[in-house]
Amino acid sequence: MSTAIAENQLADWRQRSLKLESEVKKVIVGQDKAIRLMNIAIFARGHVLLEGGVGVGKTTLLQSITRGIGGAYERIEGTVDLMPNDLVYHTYLGDDGKPKIDEGPLLRAGENLSVFFFNEINRARPQVHALMLRVMAERHLYAFKREYRLPHMVVFADRNQVEKNETFEIPSAARDRFMMEIPIDIPEDRELKKALMFNTKFQHAEKLTQQVESGVLQFDQLNDFSDVIQEHISASDVIEEYALDLWEATQNPAQFGIRMESVDVARLIQAGASPRGMGMLLKAARVHAWLMNRNSLYPEDIHAVFHEVIAHRLAFNAMYENRRTALSRELTAHILDTVAVPSRAMAA
C-alpha cells in the first residue's frame, strides 16, 4: 500500500472514529474518557473489562457503541448457575413437542458478532470464565460439529465490585486477557447529575441508543485497519527504552525509588505486567497516537492508556490483594510520576 493511500485511509478512519465518539457522547454524558478508551480498545481489537456500580449506563454505552460500529450485539448475565454450554447453545421444546437446540448467544450471530457483553462476569463460575477466555483469545469455537469463527468479536465484561457473595474472583491470568479495565463512574459534575435525574430522554435507554448514527464504522474492516495503524505508528528507541523502564517498574517498583504510604513497596508485587500486557499497552498507545494525528509514539500516548491497561494485570501479595483496586491505581500513578522518560536512552 502506497504511503499516500495509507495516509488517506488513516485520515478517513480517524474522522470516522472521532465521529463515533461524538455520536456516543450525544447520549452518554460525563463519560468522555471512558468513551475515548473504548474507542481505542475497538481499534486495538482488545477486550474490555468495565468496572463500575449498578445503573451508571454501561449497557447503554455498549449498545450505543455497537450501533455505531455495526454488527451484532449479544449479552449474557453472569449468574452462579450459569454453565459454559449456556453460552454455546440452549434447548427448548419446539412447536412439534420435540426438543430443539439452537445456538447460544455466543454463536447466534456468527461472524457478524461485533460486541459481546458479559454482565457481572465475576458471578459466573470459573468453568464459564475458562470458556469465555479461550474464545476471547482464539476468537473461534468448535460446536455442533463445526468451527464457529468470531473474528470481529470484542468482549466487554462488567465486574460487580460491590457484592462479594456468590461471586468468583477473576484470576490474574483471566484478567490478563482483557486489554483494559475501564472505570465507569458517576459523573462528578452537578449539572450532568441533574440532567441524568430530570432529563426524560435518559429514562428510555432504547430510544436513547437509537439516536446514535448506525454504521459509522464497518465492524468487519476493523481487524485489517487495526494492523494498518500498528504498522504506521513508529516507536523511537527512546520510547522503547521508556516502555521497558515502565515494565520493569511494574515488576520491581522499589528499584525505581517508588514509595507508597502504608505499603512496603518491596513486598507489594507478586507479579508485574506480563509481556502480553505490555504488548497490549503499546498497541493501545499506538491507536491513541493515531487518534492524536501523529505518526510517532509519544510518552503521552502511553500515559493515556497506562492505568487502564496495566493496573488490572498487577498481581499483589496476599496481604495487599484486598486493596488491589486502590493500590494498583496508586502504583501506576507513582510509576508514571517517577520513571523518567529519556533517562536510560541518554546514557546510550
Next chain:
Amino acid sequence: MKTHPSILLLTGALLLGSLHAQAQESVAQDADAKISAIANPKQSNGIHIGDVLKRSIVIDVKSPYQLSKNTYPVKGTVRNGIELVDVNVAAKAKNGMTEYRMDLSYQVFTHANAPVVMQLPSEPLLLSGGPKALHIDVPTWRFWFSPLVSANIETAKANLQPQIKAERIDVNHHRWALLGFGGLLAGALVALLYINADKRWLPFMGGAFALAHRRIKRLPHAAGEERKALLYVHQAFNQTHGSNLFAHDLDAFLTAHGSFARMKQEIADFFERSNRALFAAPPEDVGAFIRELAVLSKQLRNCERGVR
C-alpha cells in the same frame, strides 16, 4: 565794712578784662562758620581698650575768617584715658569760604572693670583773620566702654577652667547609615552575581535550571548531543515539579510554580519540540537546537531565581 579802693580797682579791671575777652571769642554764627558734617564711629558700644575711634569733621569758614592753626587739636593729647593719636587737617577754598576737613583718630587707653560711658572730647577751635574773635567747638561723642574681663575677677586662678577631655562627637547615626549603605552595596553585588553567575558557589544558586543551563552550555554541538540537552531540561522540570512533568501536567506545574507562568507558551513549545526530537525526527541543525535550548534554560533559570 569798708572796702579798700585798690581792691575795687582790681575787681573792676578783672571785670573789664573778662568782658573784653568775651567780646574777643564770641561763638561763631552760622554765617561766619559752621560744622557742616560730622562722621562719628559707627559703633558706640562694645569699645575695648586699644580700639581706635575715628571721626571726621567738616567746617565751613567764611572769609576772611580762618581756623587758627594754633588751636588745632594736638596729637598725643590724653584726656580721660583717650589719646588723640592722629590729626589730619585739610583746607580747601571755594566761593569765598574755606572748607576744613579734620580727621581725628582717638585710641582708648582707659581702665575699667565695668562698662562705663565715655566720650570723645570736645575740641575748641578759634577763628582768626576777621574783625571779631570767634570760636567753634567740635561736640563730644559718647560711647560705651566695655572691659575685657568681668568685674569680679580678682585672680586668674579663680577664673581658671579645669582641663577636660574633648567631648566625643556622636557618630552613631553616621555609623548606621554607613552600615546600611554597606549592606545595600553588598546586597546589590550579590544580586548582580546571582543574576549573572552560572556557578553554584552562592546559596540558592544551585537551582535545577541553573544546573541545566550550565550543562547545556558545555555540550558540544554534535549529533546526539541534543538528547542530552533535552534530558537536562527535562530533569530540571522533573526536579522542580517533584515528579515527572509531561505536557499534560503543565497547568498544574504552572499553578504550583507561578514564577514560570510567563513562560507558559515557551514551555509548551519545548515539550512539543522535545517529543518531536526524541520520538519522531531528530533536529536537522543540532547546533542551533542546542543554542536555543541554552537560551530557554537561561530564561527558565531566571524564572527559577525570580529574575525578570
